[in-house]
Amino acid sequence: MMDTFLHLFLTGYLAASVLILFILSMKKGLKRHISAEWQYRMDFLFFVLLAVPFLPAGLFSLMNMGNGWFDRLFSVSSPNTAAGAVSGEMMPVMNGDNWLQDFTLSVQHASSGLIAPVFLTIWLTGIAVFAVFTCRCSRELRLVTESMKPVEGGELAALFARCKAELGIRRNILLGTSILAKSPMAAGLFRSRVILPAGIGQAMEWKEIRYILLHELTHLKNGDIPLGYLMCLFQALHWFNPLADLAFIQIRQDRANHCVATVLKSLPSEERAAHVKTLIHFAARRPKAAALFLATVPGAPV
16 A cells, blocks of 8 residues: 555656756746736636646546546556566566656655655655644744734724725725734734834835735635635645745745735825835745745735
């Protein structure tokens, strides 16, 4: 059973990695021809591909039914077929035309010993290390949210309400300030909140604060926080995959660009440069939680 899992996992991993590389190359070539919104929408293909190595064996069997498109596309053989080929019961297929099948046959042959348990041990250890790092980042974010002082009245609360109305947001979102917040941020998987650094009303002009509020509220409106937690899960599962890291970097850039582009569309042309300048001011103050997608902070468009 462990050998079968390793066989399907590495086969799906290689197939997904090849397609991720293809999509990254395609997005780079079409960057100037596709809007920020569609660049961001295309990133959802990454989640589908990153889930491929964890598909159950039965789903792989369904993929090989009918026209057998999956089998022809990647030349993937089942574990039993691979085992038969290695033992000499089938004709050799180790050739350049079926490169992925060659790889799966090698994996099936090698995993018959200690490779499978060793691989799983290393993989699970990496996930555990990533989980510890995630807990530390979550603790930092929790300290900020616990120190947040709600803003319930005054000019800042009124500005926040106007920004929500401007974006068509009706659900309840908390607004607060924190002495631990180095940068404005949106956070909260189940209880959405926008947190501003303490004293921001004295440090910035009201029009700049408006830009910040529009930016963070747009992140919440787009559902970027739940999506961020999903990305964090895939980061843990694919900690060993450099192509997955490239995909996450691309998603982070596209998420920021999409948010900025959405806000810029709602602003008069004479205010757009000031909005981007305000984002650059906070771009270097990214907390660890934002690096793990658990929160969003202002960032300059890429």
